[in-house]
Amino acid sequence: MSVLPLKIGMIGLGVVGTGVAKLLSEQQERLTKKAGRLLVLKKVAVRDASKSRDISLDGPVITNHWEDVVNDSSLDVVVELAGGTTWTKDAILGSLSSGKHIVTANKALLATHGKEVFDCARKNNRCVAFEASVAGGIPIIGALTQGLAANKIIGIRGILNGTCNFILTSMSETGGSYQDALKEAQKLGFAESDPTMDVDGTDTAHKLAILVQIAFGQTIPLASIDRVGISSLNSIDIHFARELGYGIKLLAEAWIYDGKLAVHVSPVLLRRHSPLAQVRQAYNAIQVMGDAVGDTLYYGLGAGRMPTASSVVADIIDIAVGRAQSTFNSMNLWSDSGNSSPLLSSDDVNSRYYLRLLVDDKPGVLADVTKLLAKHQISIASIIQHEAEGENTNGKVQLVIMTHLSKCGKFRVAAQELDFLDCVSGKAVHYPVED
Numbered sequence: 412m413s414v415l416p417l418k419i420g421m422i423g424l425g426v427v428g429t430g431v432a433k434l435l436s437e438q439q440e441r442l443t444k445k446a447g448r449l450l451v452l453k454k455v456a457v458r459d460a461s462k463s464r465d466i467s468l469d470g471p472v473i474t475n476h477w478e479d480v481v482n483d484s485s486l487d488v489v490v491e492l493a494g495g496t497t498w499t500k501d502a503i504l505g506s507l508s509s510g511k512h513i514v515t516a517n518k519a520l521l522a523t524h525g526k527e528v529f530d531c532a533r534k535n536n537r538c539v540a541f542e543a544s545v546a547g548g549i550p551i552i553g554a555l556t557q558g559l560a561a562n563k564i565i566g567i568r569g570i571l572n573g574t575c576n577f578i579l580t581s582m583s584e585t586g587g588s589y590q591d592a593l594k595e596a597q598k599l600g601f602a603e604s605d606p607t608m609d610v611d612g613t614d615t616a617h618k619l620a621i622l623v624q625i626a627f628g629q630t631i632p633l634a635s636i637d638r639v640g641i642s643s644l645n646s647i648d649i650h651f652a653r654e655l656g657y658g659i660k661l662l663a664e665a666w667i668y669d670g671k672l673a674v675h676v677s678p679v680l681l682r683r684h685s686p687l688a689q690v691r692q693a694y695n696a697i698q699v700m701g702d703a704v705g706d707t708l709y710y711g712l713g714a715g716r717m718p719t720a721s722s723v724v725a726d727i728i729d730i731a732v733g734r735a736q737s738t739f740n741s742m743n744l745w746s747d748s749g750n751s752s753p754l755l756s757s758d759d760v761n762s763r764y765y766l767r768l769l770v771d772d773k774p775g776v777l778a779d780v781t782k783l784l785a786k787h788q789i790s791i792a793s794i795i796q797h798e799a800e801g802e803n804t805n806g807k808v809q810l811v812i813m814t815h816l817s818k819c820g821k822f823r824v825a826a827q828e829l830d831f832l833d834c835v836s837g838k839a840v841h842y843p844v845e846d
């Protein structure tokens with residue numbers, strides 16, 4: 412008896428959609444062997460069907476109306492690769508309600524409406540596969556749901572945004588400007604349609620919320636993820652960090668401390684030779700600590716056409732062979748039976764800090780600054796102040812202080828008070844340090 416082909420509808424034929432269409436058409440024979448049945452792209456919805464594209468599709472019907480995909484009763488799977496959280500939510504809920512499985516790379520939608528989407532899938536006995544939603548081509552969802560299933564997860568720490576890592580690499584290695592690097596990341600297809608989501612840490616927070624759901628079984632509102640992005644990062648801080656033996660990376664972290672879950676997204680100074688500090692360009696890396704396995708590390712391209720398509724097509728194959736359905740049922744994500752560990756306030760997290768102040772270059776300034784830090788019991792590990800050079804220093808100089816461990820809340824209060832010292836110009840710049 413011959414096996415029926417898997418009939419696929421796709422919404423979106425942009426960076427990722429084009430990669431998926433390419434893989435499905437160019438690798439058809441190999442993928443059919445893996446899936447045990449033919450994978451047929453039958454219909455594709457786009458915003459503008461007349462647009463010229465990097466791919467010419469002769470098989471599927473192209474439509475300007477996403478509803479044509481959702482309402483096509485011959486389809487088995489809808490692959491949503493358009494992004495956003497408004498009409499794509501309707502498209503996904505409509506597809507599930509009419510009996511189709513979903514594959515999506517839409518982390519914004521899952522992080523904000525995960526419960527509604529997963530409840531709808533459960534109700535209709537369908538599944539949602541979303542490997543591409545976190546870290547592009549790295550199979551981190553599969554690692555957490557299957558490979559590490561025996562473990563109680565203790566912590567997750569990762570570089571989850573390719574655009575930010577690309578910008579940071581360019582600024583630190585070639586002295587490129589933030590704006591030029593962002594433009595290049597957009598040209599290469601790494602950035603979101605609104606790149607503010609990348610650089611302000613929102614995209615990383617979306618991905619962290621998904622990882623926390625899988626690793627800790629807990630739904631965390633996005634508003635409870637303390638987040639700082641890289642948009643206001645100054646190249647001066649990258650240079651001082653390097654002088655101190657560190658690199659700066661945008662890190663997402665979720666950790667269990669004393670039965671409480673701590674989550675945050677922030678630029679962090681990492682020892683230059685540590686594995687995460689070595690992650691360059693659009694690569695991502697995720698460290699996962701399990702109680703049985705110990706420390707594990709996952710690395711690969713976190714954004715871009717073919718790496719992301721690799722994860723999407725893997726999900727399609729999983730649906731074709733029936734694996735995705737059983738994994739989906741056993742995971743029970745975004746369900747009412749999830750965990751609800753209290754969240755640890757970021758004020759109570761212990762960290763070392765990098766602190767940079769623009770100060771008057773005159774006697775007594777160092778004493779004023781250290782006195783204020785001492786008042787808050789913040790201990791100094793090292794200080795850098797270079798002799799002011801050139802004529803345009805206006806009598807000011809950069810003062811960089813590395814602290815010992817202190818509670819973040821206490822440190823932040825001290826940093827705010829520093830802004831009010833007469834000898835300090837502008838705002839104190841500070842980032843956590845991890846050794």
Ligand code: NDP
Binds near residue numbers: 492
């Ligand atoms: P693009 O902006 O390149 O593509 C979006 C696609 O959606 C386009 O083909 C567009 O059509 C289509 N679209 C937009 N509005 C409509 C509409 N109203 N009806 C039908 N189609 C519509 O995005 P990406 O491919 O970069 O990203 C897609 C998803 O994948 C997003 O959720 C993103 O967050 C996620 N993602 C992206 C990664 C990447 O590296 N780019 C990596 C991991 C996840 P048209 O072409 O006609 O404009």
Ligand code: HSE
Binds near residue numbers: 544572614713
């Ligand atoms: N804009 C995202 C990034 C795409 O740069 O990482 C991958 O999720």
